[in-house]
Amino acid sequence: xxxxxxxxxxxxxxxxxxxxxxxxxxxxxxxxxxxxxxxxxxxxxxxxxxxxxxxxxxxxxxxxxxxxxxxxxxxxxxxxxxxxxxxxxxxxxxxxxxxxxxxxxxxxxxxxxxxxxxxxxxxxxxxxxxxxxxxxxxxxxxxxxxxxxxxxxxxxxxxxxxxxxxxxxxxxxxxxxxxxxxxxxxxxxxxxxxxxxxxxxxxxxxxxxxxxxxxxxxxxxxxxx
Amino acid sequence: xxxxxxxxxxxxxxxxxxxxxxxxxxxxxxxxxxxxxxxxxxxxxxxxxxxxxxxxxxxxxxxxxxxxxxxxxxxxxxxxxxxxxxxxxxxxxxxxxxxxxxxxxxxxxxxxxxxxxxxxxxxxxxxxxxxxxxxxxxxxxxxxxxxxxxxxxxxxxxxxxxxxxxxxxxxxxxxxxxxxxxxxxxxxxxxxxxxxxxxxxxxxxxxxxxxxxxxxxx
Numbered sequence: 458x459x460x461x462x463x464x465x466x467x468x469x470x471x472x473x474x475x476x477x478x479x480x481x482x483x484x485x486x487x488x489x490x491x492x493x494x495x496x497x498x499x500x501x502x503x504x505x506x507x508x509x510x511x512x513x514x515x516x517x518x519x520x521x522x523x524x525x526x527x528x529x530x531x532x533x534x535x536x537x538x539x540x541x542x543x544x545x546x547x548x549x550x551x552x553x554x555x556x557x558x559x560x561x562x563x564x565x566x567x568x569x570x571x572x573x574x575x576x577x578x579x580x581x582x583x584x585x586x587x588x589x590x591x592x593x594x595x596x597x598x599x600x601x602x603x604x605x606x607x608x609x610x611x612x613x614x615x616x617x618x619x620x621x622x623x624x625x626x627x628x629x630x631x632x633x634x635x636x637x638x639x640x641x642x643x644x645x646x647x648x649x650x651x652x653x654x655x656x657x658x659x660x661x662x663x664x665x666x667x668x669x670x671x672x673x674x675x676x677x678x679x680x681x682x
Numbered sequence: 683x684x685x686x687x688x689x690x691x692x693x694x695x696x697x698x699x700x701x702x703x704x705x706x707x708x709x710x711x712x713x714x715x716x717x718x719x720x721x722x723x724x725x726x727x728x729x730x731x732x733x734x735x736x737x738x739x740x741x742x743x744x745x746x747x748x749x750x751x752x753x754x755x756x757x758x759x760x761x762x763x764x765x766x767x768x769x770x771x772x773x774x775x776x777x778x779x780x781x782x783x784x785x786x787x788x789x790x791x792x793x794x795x796x797x798x799x800x801x802x803x804x805x806x807x808x809x810x811x812x813x814x815x816x817x818x819x820x821x822x823x824x825x826x827x828x829x830x831x832x833x834x835x836x837x838x839x840x841x842x843x844x845x846x847x848x849x850x851x852x853x854x855x856x857x858x859x860x861x862x863x864x865x866x867x868x869x870x871x872x873x874x875x876x877x878x879x880x881x882x883x884x885x886x887x888x889x890x891x892x893x894x895x896x897x898x899x900x
Contacts, residue, residue, distance in 0.1 A: 524879050526841035528852060529871060536864050614744065620746040622842070625852075632748060641757065649755040658749050665744035 462652045465642050475653075478634030479660060481548075485630070486617045488552045491557025493616070494609070500560060501567020515564060522561040528622045532552050535626045551623045555616060564611050570605035571597070603679045610672035614665045631657050687866050693860065698851045699874045704846075705768065706840045706878075709775030710833050716776055717783025719748055724784070725791050735784065742781035747839050749776050763795040767846040774846075782832040790825030791817065826893040830886030835880055851875065 466472050504512045522530070531554045538545055545553065574597060582592040624632040635653045644650040720735035722728075742750075745841050751774040754765060765773065794817050802816040844853035858867035 471862040489858075524883065525872070526838035528838075528841040529875055532852065532855065533868055533872070536859060537868060539866065599730060618744075621746045624748065632752070635752075648760050651753075651758075651760050654749060654753045654757045658745055658753055661745045661749060662741060666740060669740075669744055 460472060460650050461646050465638070465646050465652045466651045466656075468642060471638050471642070474634050474638065475631065475656070477671055478629055478631040481622050481623075481628060481630045482617075485548070485551055485555065485623060485628075489555035489559055489620075490613050492552065492556040492562045493612075497563025498562040498567050500564035502571065503646075504564055504568040505571035506618065519561040519565055522558050527558055527619055528552065530558065531622055531626060547623070547626045547628050551626065551628060553618075555619065557642050558619075559612065559616055562615075563609065566605060566608040566612065567601075570601045570608070573604060574600055605673045607676040607679075610668060610675070614668050614672075615666075616662070617665055631660065683865050683869065684863070687863055688870060691866065691870060694853065694854055697868045698849060698854045699878055701838050701848065702843070702850050703878060705723075705775065705843065705850075706769050706837045708838070709779060710836050712772065713779025713783045713832075713836060714829075716780025717785075719789055720780065720784035721787030721791060721804045724788055737783040739784050742778050743785070747774060747778045748845060750777055750841050751842065751846050767843075767848045770846045771840075771843045771848055774871035775839065778839065779832065779836045782835070785830065786825045786828035786832055787821070789828055790821035790823075793824040794820045808830050827890050829888060833881055833886065834879065837882060841875075844849050 466475075472564045489632050500515050504515050506512070531551060534554050535547060538550065578596055578600065579592055582596045588597065620630060621632045624636075627633065629637075633658045639650045639653050642653075646652075708724065720739060723731040723735045751770060754770045754774055758765060798816055798820065799812065800814045807815065840850070841852050843850045844856070851871055855867045855871040858864075
């Protein structure tokens with residue numbers, strides 16, 4: 458049994474290729490999460506502000522994205538952008554689509570974190586004679602971040618778990634590389650698919666589990682405070 | 683856009699959409715059952731079962747559905763367990779969904795405050811009455827929004843089922859793309875998912891409003 462596992466991972470450049478696939482997965486995740494935060498946070502602040510029209514427009518964007526499976530969005534963008542003369546690599550399309558989705562979800566988290574703060578917090582600050590900037594800086598933002606962070610970390614793991622979708626647009630991520638290895642090694646090695654897919658399963662778990670634990674830790678810690 | 687082609691393809695999309703809806707229905711129903719079992723094991727702190735349920739929840743929640751399906755469909759047959767595509771899809775979806783549903787139920791049960799249970803006990807309610815009239819309604823009010831969000835999430839996750847060789851909507855769209863009808867097939871793809879997901883989403887927002895009765899103390 459173990460011999461067959463060893464031979465699958467040591468044959469050729471299999472292990473190196475899996476690690477390259479993991480690199481692609483990690484890159485797409487990091488870029489999408491980073492860009493989502495960059496775009497989603499300002500959008501969320503606008504949604505929480507009294508600007509009605511802008512907030513409604515963002516809400517519409519959010520609901521439009523939410524109703525479609527992300528795989529469908531990925532598929533649409535990948536096969537339609539080139540039709541209208543925009544040529545992006547599959548890699549960039551995937552980051553674009555995940556960011557469109559992530560930014561929408563992020564904006565909703567930010568809106569919820571900011572609007573869930575009791576009004577009396579701001580009012581007390583003003584009553585103490587703080588300026589608007591001081592109220593934001595010392596009262597609103599620190600509390601909003603506490604409420605925001607667990608949700609953002611959850612979104613991060615959700616985005617990591619969504620990256621295997623790039624398999625459908627032929628990006629050599631962890632899943633695609635795994636499938637290629639199984640196709641070649643499966644001929645000689647009867648259990649290749651068990652080992653390779655089991656290994657990829659473990660990799661995803663090893664990435665996502667600590668992140669979820671961290672999110673729960675923050676939640677427990679900050680709930681009491 | 684070629685409307686004749688759209689009309690020509692419509693029956694194909696209806697069939698694929700039916701498959702998606704059927705699989706989603708069974709997957710979500712089983713998810714609720716698995717989730718309820720795990721939540722009960724957790725709530726009553728049943729030894730061994732509680733630990734097993736928690737381990738399962740962490741594993742299912744922290745891995746993507748796609749790799750779970752790959753393992754079921756391509757890995758298990760090599761270990762002597764042969765499942766067809768549909769079974770894999772339903773088992774995979776309820777494996778993933780059960781963990782999320784368990785968390786939804788748990789969140790609801792935890793939210794019922796101790797004073798409520800103590801008040802019920804002091805009124806002389808027995809264990810079953812307590813569950814039926816005090817704990818369950820309040821837990822449900824908290825759990826319903828999470829359950830509905832999870833159900834929608836699971837419906838959207840069904841879009842990956844073509845990897846276990848099921849002729850679902852994505853499979854069909856990819857097939858038609860090869861024939862060079864991308865505009866039409868993309869249009870039909872979007873419409874099909876809208877027709878499937880929008881009613882469910884509206885139904886759940888109605889349900890959430892209906893269940894928002896137990897806002898004790900807030």
